[in-house]
Amino acid sequence: MAVNSAKLIEIINLIADDINANKEFLTELDSAIGDADHGINMSKGFKAVTEKISAMADKDCGSILKTTGMTLVSTVGGASGPLYGTAFMRAGQVVGNKTELNYDDLLVILEAALAGIKMRGKAEKGEKTIVDALEPAVEVLRSSSSVDAKLFEKAVEAAKDGVEYTKGIIAKKGRASYLGERSIGHQDPGATSTYIILAAIHKALNEKSS
């Protein structure tokens, strides 16, 4: 795998497409335990991102990720704005001025994103948040000395299991935490959007075997 700036933009566009396709599903999940805006917020944010980065194919990967994060911060509106915004901005920082990324970079990116989200949201695993999908995925990638397509597939599976796991636990963060035990039985919208993003990346990387 070699992802250059043009391919990175393609991947982010695909994330935007999949978020948009799941807009109503995410909003439905959020209406059960939150404020019913996750789908629309994320979809608006990523739409703005695709417009912002469309002409950045000649820029380095770090700048593209940083612009993505900054755009999410100012357009999403809900907590997912600063959370995903920080994730992409941190990813941009660790990638720096690279113009090509590989699977090992993907681990570094997702580690930085996870650290950023945990810092911004003051969240740990088991609190019914994005972390419950992202951390298991990062743990799978860390489990081997080098990352490849197969391992990333397992990581995406782990994120999916993480989403399932959020159904059985009490929300400790955000609007859902006001519900206490009543939040049990519902899957977390943030964990779900994280899974959608990881699955979109996986799909994009396997479109063309490069």
Place this chain on the structure above:
Amino acid sequence: MVGIVLVSHSKMMAEGAKEIITQMIGDKVKIEAAAGTSDNRLGTDAFLIEQKVLEVFDGDGVLIIPDLGSAVMSAEMAIENLEEPARSKTYLVDSPFFEGAIAAAMEASFGKSLEEVKKAAENTRGMNKIA
């Protein structure tokens, strides 16, 4: 003078609070609303908050008063993004939104210090509305 930034998901809520406060205290108090998204949806925007802090900052400091949830997170992010001298003189206050804002604006208009203004806002937490 200490500046105040009201951070709400709703532009109407933050502007409305600002309107009442300005009517009570006059326009000498430096108070700005950072609320809603750029396309007029409910939400908060860390970069807008940062910009509003800089608009009201004159060296004496700024108090940010959030409504709830992501307003707090966006405000924290805005403070981290600030540069000195504004960064270490911008505080996020844990108070009721409207009562805290009025108390803070009142103290600020008297020329009180950042710490005193913050304390005044925090002291509204257990305030009785009905005597």
